[in-house]
Amino acid sequence: MLHRPIEFTIGKRKINLSLAFAGQLVGIREVSDKIWLVSFMNYDLGFFDEDEARVEPGENPFATKVLPMSPL
Numbered sequence: 551m552l553h554r555p556i557e558f559t560i561g562k563r564k565i566n567l568s569l570a571f572a573g574q575l576v577g578i579r580e581v582s583d584k585i586w587l588v589s590f591m592n593y594d595l596g597f598f599d600e601d602e603a604r605v606e607p608g609e610n611p612f613a614t615k616v617l618p619m620s621p622l
Contacts, residue, residue, distance in 0.1 A: 560586065560600060567605070 557566050558578060567576060567588070577589040584600035587608075596607040 560598070563600065563603060565598060565603075565605070 557564055558576075559565070560578075571590065574590065578586045578598065579589070581587045581597070586598040586600070588595045588598055588605055593611050594608045596605045598605045
C-alpha cells in the first residue's frame, strides 16, 4: 500500500519529508524564531530553518557515547 510523503506547511511554504514517514505521526515544534524541531517518536530528527527552507540533521540518537576517563 502506498502513502504520500509527510507534508506540512509553515507560513506559505510546503515542506516534504521522506516517504519513509508516510502514515506516521511526525511532530514539529518552534524552538526559536523561524527554527522548528522535527521529531519522530522519541527522536529529534533535525531542525527546519524557514529562511534556508531545509531540514538540517540533529545529533544522531544512536551514536556511541564515550564517557570521559576519570583521573587516577
